[in-house]
Amino acid sequence: MSRISNYIGPKQTISPxxxxxxxxxxxAAEIKHDGSWACVETDNSGIITKITSRVGKPFVGDSVRxxxxxxxxxxNCVLAGELETASEAATLIYNKxxxxxxxxxxxxxxxxxxIRHLSYKERRNLxxxxxxxxxxxxxxxxxxxxxxxxxxxxxxxxxLKNGGEGIVLKRFNSKYFCNNSDGKIEEWIRAKPxxxxxxxxxxxxxxxxxxxxxKLGLWRNNKIEYVCTIQVPLKYKATQLVGRVxxxxxxxxxxxxxxxxxxxxxxxxxxxxxxxxx
Numbered sequence: 001m002s003r004i005s006n007y008i009g010p011k012q013t014i015s016p017x018x019x020x021x022x023x024x025x026x027x028a029a030e031i032k033h034d035g036s037w038a039c040v041e042t043d044n045s046g047i048i049t050k051i052t053s054r055v056g057k058p059f060v061g062d063s064v065r066x067x068x069x070x071x072x073x074x075x076n077c078v079l080a081g082e083l084e085t086a087s088e089a090a091t092l093i094y095n096k097x098x099x100x101x102x103x104x105x106x107x108x109x110x111x112x113x114x115i116r117h118l119s120y121k122e123r124r125n126l127x128x129x130x131x132x133x134x135x136x137x138x139x140x141x142x143x144x145x146x147x148x149x150x151x152x153x154x155x156x157x158x159x160l161k162n163g164g165e166g167i168v169l170k171r172f173n174s175k176y177f178c179n180n181s182d183g184k185i186e187e188w189i190r191a192k193p194x195x196x197x198x199x200x201x202x203x204x205x206x207x208x209x210x211x212x213x214x215k216l217g218l219w220r221n222n223k224i225e226y227v228c229t230i231q232v233p234l235k236y237k238a239t240q241l242v243g244r245v246x247x248x249x250x251x252x253x254x255x256x257x258x259x260x261x262x263x264x265x266x267x268x269x270x271x272x273x274x275x276x277x278x
Contacts, residue, residue, distance in 0.1 A: 006039060007054035007183035008080060008106070008176060010168055010190040019152040019191055022169050028120065029152045030145045031159050032166040032192060033103045034252070035090045038083035040067070040102055040142075044112075046075040051083060051102070054183070059083060066099025072138050074130055076112035081105050081145070088254050089163060104131065105145045105168070108176050116176035120187075123176065156191060165251065166192025194249045197259055200224050200273040201246055204238045212238040214264075216248070218257045219276045228258035245271040253278070 019029075038059060041050045048070045051059045063085040081104040084090040094100060107127050108116045115123055124147065131144045148155045156167050167190075174187035199216035202224060207213050212232050217224035230248055232238045245268040250259030257278055 006052065006056050007037060008108075008178060009037060009054075009184050010188040011178075011184040011186045013190045013192070014169075016153065016156050016191055016193065019156060019169075022189070023150060023152060025149075026173075027149075027152075027169045027171055028124070029148045029155050029167045029169050030105055031103075031164050032168050032190065033082040033084070033145065034087050034163070034165040035082040035084045035103070036086045038081060038102065040077070040079040040081070040104075042072060042074055042077045042079075044075050046072045048072065059085065062094070062100075064100055065094075066141055067102060070138065070141060072142065073133050073135070074111070074142075076109070077107060078109035079104050079107050079142075087252060087260065089165075089252070099141060101141055101143060103143050103145050106176060118175070119172060120170045120174045120176075121172040152191075160193065166190060192251065195251070195253050195259060196247055196249045196265065197253060197257065197262075197278065198245055198247050198268055198271055198276050199227065200276045201241045201244055202226065203242060205229055214238060214241055214246075216246070216262075217273075217276070218278065219274050224273055224276070227256060228262055230262045230264055233264040241267070245269075245273060245276060 037054045039052045040048055043049050048067055051064050051067060053059060081102050084093055084101045104127060107123060110126055110130065115126065127144055134142065159167055169189040169191065171187035174185060178185050199218065202215045202217045205213045205215045213229045214232055215226060216228050216230060217226050247265045247268050248259055248262045249265050250262040252260040254260060
């Protein structure tokens with residue numbers, strides 16, 4: 001595993017309105033499941049021995065229940081995908097079915113062979129053949145993500161309607177390599193909706209590393225209640241934003257009102273703190 005780059009993902013994000021530009025027969029679209037990017041490793045008997053995060057940290061406990069120790073038919077493999085954990089949507093699924101699922105979207109190593117140099121289309125075909133041989137117990141836990149070669153906007157709408165996070169476009173000839181140290185591939189493009197929330201900046205906080213961040217709140221019960229924090233945007237000083245309403249965007253609005261992966265978008269001079277509600 002030391003010879004395999006840990007995190008590989010999309011380089012850029014586009015809006016759903018731009019999907020038609022990629023309807024040229026050179027791209028595939030895959031479902032972007034809600035969860036955490038993860039890497040699954042199997043031993044020479046096909047048992048899942050390790051599942052790690054994008055920074056190489058092992059997932060443990062409930063986050064890998066039903067997966068670690070699972071005896072698969074895929075020996076000596078390194079599989080990349082989305083682990084259903086670390087989000088409210090994934091937790092709801094876990095509470096309903098009682099085990100975690102792993103949605104495979106690539107395989108840098110398959111049956112002990114490093115296939116990163118093959119095209120996406122070739123790797124996908126090999127994964128398709130490999131996953132078709134799974135027994136019922138394995139096939140309900142290790143799932144190959146659905147892929148389409150046309151009708152991207154309709155596919156995007158279908159994915160969202162059925163609880164998905166969005167889609168990822170992958171050029172047919174793309175390899176499992178990135179040109180930069182950020183672990184992102186130029187020929188993979190994410191398309192997903194962006195949710196926004198207006199928050200009131202209550203005060204300046206501190207990250208575990210000692211940097212400034214901004215504490216954000218929503219108007220509830222006739223007062224501002226703390227909800228989440230965001231990084232201080234580069235073009236502002238933290239003191240410039242305290243006491244102001246800011247619009248933030250992120251991947252998901254959680255029940256608490258916090259945005260998942262929240263980031264600053266703009267200052268809202270047209271809103272008061274009392275208007276910061278969901």
